[in-house]
Each structure stands twice: as C-alpha cells, then as structure tokens.
Amino acid sequence: MDEQALAIPSVPAARAPSGYYTDAWRRLRRNRWAVLGMAVVGVFAVLAAGAPLLNLPDPITQDLNGRLLSPSRLHWLGTDDLGRDLLSRIIYGGRTSLTVGIVSVSIALAIGTLLGLVGGYYSGWAESVTMRLMDVMLAFPATLLAIFIVGIRGPGLNNAMLAIGVINIPIFARIVRGSVLRARQEDYVEAARALGASQVRIIGRHILPNTLAPVIVQTTLGVGSAVLEAAGLSFLGLGAQAPTPEWGAMLTNTREYLRDAPWAATFPGIAILLTVVGCNLLGDGLRDALDPRLRQ
Amino acid sequence: MGWYVGRRLIEILPVFFGVLLVVFAISHLTPGDPVLIALGEHATPAAVEKVRAELQLNDPLPVQFVKYLGRVLQGDLGRSIQNSERVTVLLAKRFPATIELTLGAMLIASVVGVLTGVVAATRQHSWFDGLSMFVALFGFSMPIFWLGIMLILLFAWYLGWFPISGRLDYTLELTRVTNLYLLDSILSGNWAALGNALRHLVLPAVTLSSVPLAIIARMTRSSLLEVLRQDYVRTARAKGVAEQRVVSRHALKNAFIPVVTVIGLNVGSLLGGAILTETIFAWPGVGRLVVDSIFARDYPIVQGAVLVIAILFVLINLLVDLSYAYLDPRIRYG
Numbered sequence: 001m002d003e004q005a006l007a008i009p010s011v012p013a014a015r016a017p018s019g020y021y022t023d024a025w026r027r028l029r030r031n032r033w034a035v036l037g038m039a040v041v042g043v044f045a046v047l048a049a050g051a052p053l054l055n056l057p058d059p060i061t062q063d064l065n066g067r068l069l070s071p072s073r074l075h076w077l078g079t080d081d082l083g084r085d086l087l088s089r090i091i092y093g094g095r096t097s098l099t100v101g102i103v104s105v106s107i108a109l110a111i112g113t114l115l116g117l118v119g120g121y122y123s124g125w126a127e128s129v130t131m132r133l134m135d136v137m138l139a140f141p142a143t144l145l146a147i148f149i150v151g152i153r154g155p156g157l158n159n160a161m162l163a164i165g166v167i168n169i170p171i172f173a174r175i176v177r178g179s180v181l182r183a184r185q186e187d188y189v190e191a192a193r194a195l196g197a198s199q200v201r202i203i204g205r206h207i208l209p210n211t212l213a214p215v216i217v218q219t220t221l222g223v224g225s226a227v228l229e230a231a232g233l234s235f236l237g238l239g240a241q242a243p244t245p246e247w248g249a250m251l252t253n254t255r256e257y258l259r260d261a262p263w264a265a266t267f268p269g270i271a272i273l274l275t276v277v278g279c280n281l282l283g284d285g286l287r288d289a290l291d292p293r294l295r296q
Numbered sequence: 297m298g299w300y301v302g303r304r305l306i307e308i309l310p311v312f313f314g315v316l317l318v319v320f321a322i323s324h325l326t327p328g329d330p331v332l333i334a335l336g337e338h339a340t341p342a343a344v345e346k347v348r349a350e351l352q353l354n355d356p357l358p359v360q361f362v363k364y365l366g367r368v369l370q371g372d373l374g375r376s377i378q379n380s381e382r383v384t385v386l387l388a389k390r391f392p393a394t395i396e397l398t399l400g401a402m403l404i405a406s407v408v409g410v411l412t413g414v415v416a417a418t419r420q421h422s423w424f425d426g427l428s429m430f431v432a433l434f435g436f437s438m439p440i441f442w443l444g445i446m447l448i449l450l451f452a453w454y455l456g457w458f459p460i461s462g463r464l465d466y467t468l469e470l471t472r473v474t475n476l477y478l479l480d481s482i483l484s485g486n487w488a489a490l491g492n493a494l495r496h497l498v499l500p501a502v503t504l505s506s507v508p509l510a511i512i513a514r515m516t517r518s519s520l521l522e523v524l525r526q527d528y529v530r531t532a533r534a535k536g537v538a539e540q541r542v543v544s545r546h547a548l549k550n551a552f553i554p555v556v557t558v559i560g561l562n563v564g565s566l567l568g569g570a571i572l573t574e575t576i577f578a579w580p581g582v583g584r585l586v587v588d589s590i591f592a593r594d595y596p597i598v599q600g601a602v603l604v605i606a607i608l609f610v611l612i613n614l615l616v617d618l619s620y621a622y623l624d625p626r627i628r629y630g
Binding site: 141248266 | 310311314315317318319322323325326327433434436437438439440441442443445446448449453564565567568569571572575576586587589590591595598602605606609610613
C-alpha cells in the first residue's frame with residue numbers, strides 16, 4: 001500500500017512541466033497532415049538552401065543543342081526551350097520563390113504588427129486613421145493591387161516583394177489588432193498598468209507575446225500565398241526577370257511549346273503547388289496546435 | 297431594411313474616397329519622370345511638356361488630387377497615352393468580356409462548390425468527404441495560371457474538346473449589342489454562335505473558378521456541419537422529419553449565411569484573378585488590357601482600370617453585406 005502511494009506522485013514528476021509552446025509542439029507533431037506539410041516545405045527549403053552543393057547543371061547557361069529534351073537520366077525533368085536543365089532551374093527557382101515569400105511576408109509582418117499594435121492599443125485618431133487605411137487597402141482585390149504597384153514601380157523582383165508585402169499588411173494588422181483588443185482587457189495587463197509599468201513595457205512584455213499564436217499561423221499561410229502571388233507576377237513578366245530562375249517565370253512562355261514539351265510546363269507548377277499545399281497544411285496544423293479550441 | 301441600406305451607403309463614401317486616394321498615391325510612386333518613362337528617352341521636350349500638361353503633372357500634388365477627384369466624379373478617367381482614346385471608352389469595350397468570364401466562373405464555383413460542400417457535410421467522414429476536401433485543399437493552393445495551362449494541354453491539345461484562346465471563332469458572325477457574347481447570341485437567336493461562345497468560355501471559366509470553388513465547398517461543409525449540430529435540427533430529427541428534409545428545410549438557409557458572404561467576396565477577388573486567366577487564354581477583357589498597358593507604360597489606362605475594378609469590388613461587398621442583412625435579421629436590427 002505504501003509502495004503504491006509513493007508510486008502515484010512519481011508519474012507526473014517523471015514528465016517535465018510543459019509550457020504553452022511545448023504543448024503546441026506536441027500537438028503539432030501528432031497531426032499527420034501538419035507533419036506532411038512541414039516535411040514538404042522543409043524539403044524545398046533544404047534543396048533551395050543547399051542548391052550550390054548539389055552539383056547541378058548551371059540553371060542559366062543555355063544549350064541550344066539540347067532544347068526541349070524530354071526527361072531522361074541526364075536531365076531528370078527534361079530541359080526548357082533554351083536547353084537549360086529543368087531540375088536545376090526548379091531547385092534554384094525555389095531559392096528565388098521562397099526568398100520572395102519570406103521577404104514579402106517579413107515586410108507585411110513587421111509593418112502590419114506595428115500598425116495592429118497601434119490600432120489595437122491606442123484608441124482615438126491613431127486607431128481610426130490606421131484601421132481606415134487598412135479597410136481601404138482591403139477594398140482592392142489583392143492580386144490587382146499587387147499588379148498595380150509593380151506596374152507603376154516597374155517590373156522586377158524587388159518591386160514584386162514590396163507589392164506582395166504591401167497587400168499582406170492589412171491582414172497582419174487586423175489579426176494583431178484583434179488579439180491586442182482582447183489582451184488589453186485581461187487582468188494581467190490591468191495589473192501591469194496598476195503596478196506602474198510603462199506603455200512600451202506593457203505592449204512589449206505583456207501584449208505582444210499574446211498576439212504571437214495567430215501571427216505565427218498567418219505567417220506560415222502568408223508565405224504560401226506570397227509564393228503563389230510572386231509566381232503570378234513573374235508569370236505575367238512583372239516579377240523575376242530572365243534569366244533568373246523562378247517558378248512562375250518558368251511558366252511564362254511554355255504555352256508556345258506546350259504540345260512538344262509538356263514537362264516544361266508541368267514541373268514548375270507542381271513545385272509551386274506542393275510548396276503552397278505544404279504551407280497551408282502546416283498553417284492549418286499550427287492553428288489547431290496553438291489554439292485547440294479551433295480544431296472543431 | 298431601408299434605414300440599414302441608407303446607413304451602409306453613407307458608410308461606403310469614405311471608402312470610395314480612400315480608394316481614390318490610394319490609386320492616386322500609388323500612381324505617383326513611379327520612379328523617375330512618368331512622362332519620360334511613358335514616351336521613352338528620345339521624346340522631344342515639346343512632346344514631354346504637352347503630355348505633362350495634359351496629365352496636369354505641373355501642379356502641386358494636393359491640387360493634382362483635387363483635380364483628379366473632380367474629373368473622376370465627372371466620369372473622366374483620362375486618355376490613353378498611346379492612342380488618345382478615352383479610358384472610359386476602352387474599359388467599356390473590354391468589360392463585357394471580363395464580366396462574362398467572371399460570372400461564368402462564379403456560376404461554376406457556386407453550384408459545384410455548394411453541392412460538394414452539402415454532400416461532404418451530410419456524409420461526413422465518408423470517402424467523398426475526404427476526397428472532396430483533399431481536392432479543395434489543392435484547389436486553393438494551385439496557381440490558376442498553371443491550372444489553365446494544364447487544362448489547355450489536356451482538353452484543347454490532347455482531346456480537342458475546347459478552343460485554346462479567344463471568345464468566338466473568327467468565321468462566325470454575331471450581332472453585338474451588349475458585347476456579352478452569350479447574351480448577344482441568345483438575343484439574336486444565333487445558336488451556332490452561342491454554342492461556340494460557350495465552348496470558348498468553358499476552360500477560362502473553370503480555371504478562374506478553381507479557387508472560389510474550393511473555398512465555397514469548404515465553407516459550405518463547415519457551416520452546414522455547424523448548423524446540423526444545433527438544437528433545433530436535433531428537435532426536427534427527434535420529431536421524425538426525414539434527413540433530406542432536415543437538411544433542405546431546416547439547416548440550409550442558416551448554413552447559407554456565411555456561404556453567401558464567401559460567394560460575394562469571391563466575385564470581387566475573381567476580378568483580380570481574371571487578369572491571369574485572361575492572359576493565359578488570350579481573353580480580350582480588362583485584365584489583359586491592364587497587363588498590355590503596363591508593358592506599354594500607358595498609365596492612365598492602368599490607373600483607370602484599377603479604380604473601376606476597386607469600386608466594383610467595394611459595391612459587390614456592399615451587396616453582400618445587404619444580402620447578409622436580408623438573410624439574418626439580427627444584423628439589420630443589431
């Protein structure tokens with residue numbers, strides 16, 4: 001009996017006390033779809049980062065004698081209309097596409113979070129001006145606004161990243177503002193205020209950490225949609241410019257030789273699709289993991 | 297309801313103003329001199345000055361904005377730099393093609409999306425539910441321009457079922473009244489043109505419908521599942537009402553409220569997505585006009601088209617809000 005009584009408290013003691021993010025990580029690992037998404041994104045990210053180490057054919061050098069070759073042992077995914085190895089261009093293209101996705105979401109994340117914090121924490125004209133501006137930006141179809149910005153600023157990757165960043169700012173601003181509005185009412189914020197904490201400290205130490213969960217989810221989903229938007233802009237000739245390998249740009253002229261070389265149009269599209277699906281699966285999984293109430 | 301409509305109409309005016317302000321501001325983000333960029337480096341100083349005066353670029357920015365506002369309110373969106381044609385006239389020529397494409401895509405997305413969502417919800421955890429939601433996940437992750445290319449490859453090149461591009465075969469005559477080819481062929485009783493225009497519309501419309509279809513299917517499923525868990529549905533079942541009737545009479549109307557919102561919001565987004573679709577299928581709509589004008593550096597056209605599409609987007613969102621209030625009285629009395 002004594003032995004049993006001693007054994008019972010030892011069970012919880014065996015497991016280290018877990019925090020919010022440890023629990024979320026555990027829930028995420030149990031979600032098969034999220035793990036699959038993480039794996040897909042991880043594979044593309046590792047390939048993109050390690051591309052120079054893979055001993056691939058140069059993705060830019062043309063070989064006009066080897067135009068539109070079908071997939072073979074020499075060229076696993078075939079070649080394009082200028083004889084460039086498609087596998088190499090897809091892997092190097094991943095560097096461009098993922099960079100655009102990450103940079104543009106970072107722009108949106110930084111500015112959107114700042115505006116959301118201002119809009120949520122301060123009431124009055126600062127909130128009104130910020131949130132009305134966000135409403136107006138949301139009054140434009142996102143793709144159209146991105147095309148408009150790049151169209152006016154001039155085609156190119158930098159302007160494409162800027163445009164995609166800009167169209168995503170209102171999304172982050174609204175998410176952060178919503179979280180801040182909720183957090184502002186919480187007792188711990190009231191307590192910090194009563195203890196004389198400065199506004200910067202209250203925002204930085206107490207409110208910002210509580211807005212992180214939805215922001216993490218939106219960042220993941222945002223990278224996927226930014227990759228998609230960037231590919232769209234490049235497809236139209238407004239994003240990456242030749243000869244830079246980029247998934248969307250690789251599809252631009254494929255319609256002309258679609259019948260002769262369908263692989264040239266197929267594989268870059270699959271790369272975009274898999275990356276975006278991966279980001280969406282991971283984003284959905286993170287949402288479930290970070291806020292289990294939403295799982296239903 | 298009338299009071300609610302009035303309030304929403306007043307609320308929308310600042311949004312219109314904001315849209316105009318954003319379009320004007322972005323139009324002035326051009327690096328360098330927009331006139332030199334548009335006319336090219338070899339343009340004569342006289343030509344540059346003429347266009348500068350026409351575009352009223354010599355005034356201070358606030359004055360330019362007030363003048364721009366005044367012109368837009370009078371329905372003047374300026375003239376094309378390339379051929380001096382009025383932007384409103386150019387847009388009026390191209391809009392019917394975009395409207396036809398957008399409505400076609402929305403019809404496909406709404407019908408197929410709602411049906412898929414309803415069947416998936418009523419057969420939750422079945423193979424159909426799993427498969428349709430898996431396909432939906434791919435649907436909204438897919439680059440639509442790639443889907444368009446794949447559809448051309450399969451249905452136009454390999455199977456030969458549909459044409460690759462355009463709205464109508466050049467060999468066919470059609471009396472154009474509205475420039476909506478489907479409507480014009482019906483009005484003129486030209487059934488050959490109707491069939492041909494429909495065949496031209498299928499692939500672009502299916503391409504453009506892919507994202508909203510996926511979203512509508514997922515939204516219908518989750519919304520209907522939510523409603524099917526409500527007490528009044530359980531009561532109806534307990535009273536012995538047949539399951540089909542429980543779904544059609546008790547659950548669907550309430551489940552439709554968020555679905556209508558999603559459908560409405562996607563009509564607006566389609567106007568953006570149409571730019572890519574029109575490029576793939578050489579569809580002569582506003583989207584292609586925008587892209588062609590960007591490369592021709594014909595900024596008045598780009599600016600005008602973006603403004604008109606954004607205003608349409610706002611108006612569609614307003615209609616969605618109003619339909620939402622019609623379906624759910626708590627909103628208009630709230």
